[in-house]
Amino acid sequence: MELTQLKMFKMIVDQGSIIRASESMHCVPSNITTRIKTLEQELGTPLFIRQGRGLVISPTGKIFYDYVNKILSLCDEAYRAVQPTSIPTGPLKIGAIESSATSRLPQILAQYHQQYPDVQLQFNTGTWDQLLHDVIQHKLDGAIIAVDQQHQDIHRLAIYKEELVLIASSSLGEFNQAQDLFNQNIFMWPEGCPYRKIFCEWLNQHHITAPIISIASYSTILGCVSAGAGVSLLPRAMYEQFKAIGNINAYPLEQLNAVQNYLVWNKNTGVHCARNAFIDLLKQQFL
Numbered sequence: 001m002e003l004t005q006l007k008m009f010k011m012i013v014d015q016g017s018i019i020r021a022s023e024s025m026h027c028v029p030s031n032i033t034t035r036i037k038t039l040e041q042e043l044g045t046p047l048f049i050r051q052g053r054g055l056v057i058s059p060t061g062k063i064f065y066d067y068v069n070k071i072l073s074l075c076d077e078a079y080r081a082v083q084p085t086s087i088p089t090g091p092l093k094i095g096a097i098e099s100s101a102t103s104r105l106p107q108i109l110a111q112y113h114q115q116y117p118d119v120q121l122q123f124n125t126g127t128w129d130q131l132l133h134d135v136i137q138h139k140l141d142g143a144i145i146a147v148d149q150q151h152q153d154i155h156r157l158a159i160y161k162e163e164l165v166l167i168a169s170s171s172l173g174e175f176n177q178a179q180d181l182f183n184q185n186i187f188m189w190p191e192g193c194p195y196r197k198i199f200c201e202w203l204n205q206h207h208i209t210a211p212i213i214s215i216a217s218y219s220t221i222l223g224c225v226s227a228g229a230g231v232s233l234l235p236r237a238m239y240e241q242f243k244a245i246g247n248i249n250a251y252p253l254e255q256l257n258a259v260q261n262y263l264v265w266n267k268n269t270g271v272h273c274a275r276n277a278f279i280d281l282l283k284q285q286f287l
Helices: 003-015 018-025 029-043 059-081 098-103 106-115 128-136 194-205 218-226 236-245 273-286
Strands: 048-051 054-057 090-096 119-125 142-145 154-162 164-169 186-188 212-214 231-235 248-252 259-266
Touching (some): 003 018, 003 029, 003 059, 090 098, 090 273, 098 231, 106 273, 128 259, 142 273, 164 194, 186 194, 194 259, 218 231, 231 236, 259 273
Parallel strands (some): 090 142
Antiparallel strands (some): 048 054, 164 231, 164 248
């Protein structure tokens, strides 16, 4: 069953004859006759009752006609949906690490949903490596990461820089120099977290020895720091959001540069109106 056959069938019914249908579709009548006979053979039932040179739609044809209208209407809707200028609809799968999801994205996601209510937005968190892999494998339509890594299938857009700050309880005193971190417990996400890698490199540069405790939860890390059990390294945006829990101060670290964050997406997905609208919203917010 082909769309051309369905269009021919509908045109015969609407125009009342094969001759008029062929004129409307700019093809010879014999072509339409052959295609309709093939369609009837495939369906195993006649769609028209032949009366001399004329045709009358059969009872089965009337049932089929209702479905043909629905099918062709959905095809037209599908065509319009994938045009670059279409209103975004359908699913949109976006990923980010937990810190971005907590501090940067809630307002943007809410605004996106308000502007494009017909998009089924799905949001996932994960490690940066996993998020990049999921974008390459088409499991995500886009992800916010800070891995400065090129890939032949990936487009990326620099959206914001994340300033990192040391956070510590006021009960531990002030941290004005690298040596103040000697023998302090350091709470960080497990291996694979780029923030942890950056902090470890900074500690090595300053010859600081301190135990690093892996915790895969920012809420737990913040709780431990607030209790005075140790220190951590967080994006400043996340600290600003949670400093109200009390007893936490932030300290910038010398020679620790802000980390560039990117939105990445797979260049092989073609037109994706919902994703493009998300990209435009990020540009408005950050650029």
